Amino acid sequence: MMRTFIGNIDAKFDDKGRVFIPAAYRKILSDEESLRLVMRRDTDNACLVFYPERVWNQRVDQLHEALDDWNPEDELLLMQYVSEAELLEPDNQGRVLLNKKNMEHLGAKQDLVFVGMLDRFALWSREQYDERRMDQRELSERIRAKMAKK
Numbered sequence: 001m002m003r004t005f006i007g008n009i010d011a012k013f014d015d016k017g018r019v020f021i022p023a024a025y026r027k028i029l030s031d032e033e034s035l036r037l038v039m040r041r042d043t044d045n046a047c048l049v050f051y052p053e054r055v056w057n058q059r060v061d062q063l064h065e066a067l068d069d070w071n072p073e074d075e076l077l078l079m080q081y082v083s084e085a086e087l088l089e090p091d092n093q094g095r096v097l098l099n100k101k102n103m104e105h106l107g108a109k110q111d112l113v114f115v116g117m118l119d120r121f122a123l124w125s126r127e128q129y130d131e132r133r134m135d136q137r138e139l140s141e142r143i144r145a146k147m148a149k150k
Helices: 022-028 053-066 072-083 100-106 126-131 136-148
Strands: 008-012 016-018 038-041 047-052 085-088 095-097 111-116 119-127
Touching: 008 016, 038 053, 038 100, 047 100, 053 072, 053 119, 072 085, 100 119, 111 126, 119 126
Parallel strands: none
Antiparallel strands: 008 111, 016 095, 038 047, 038 085, 047 119, 111 119
């Protein structure tokens, strides 16, 4: 059973565009069969989402099953979603390289934050993350409303 990615951890990228995957997250990844990650730009937010390879494969299988291989729009949807993903392997020091396009997507100058999402984690610019976060009252109200539907 995979432990979960939780919390938020400050980070910075170096001059070459590399960022250290937090040690707590690397520990969880080391429990997996593979340290490989799949990263893609989030479709709705200015962040990058990192999936352990197994989790990515499960999610893409779900998407693929929901689509019709013979429908051109579904094919394009799958093609674009999958083609915008990158397979990454952290180096011996636990760093991954972010290309210029992904760094621009983050809009990050330097300060970054990793945010746990249970089976995956995201990387945000600190500024963007702080702008998008809800205050405690809104968070509480939204969680209560979602749980009331169950």
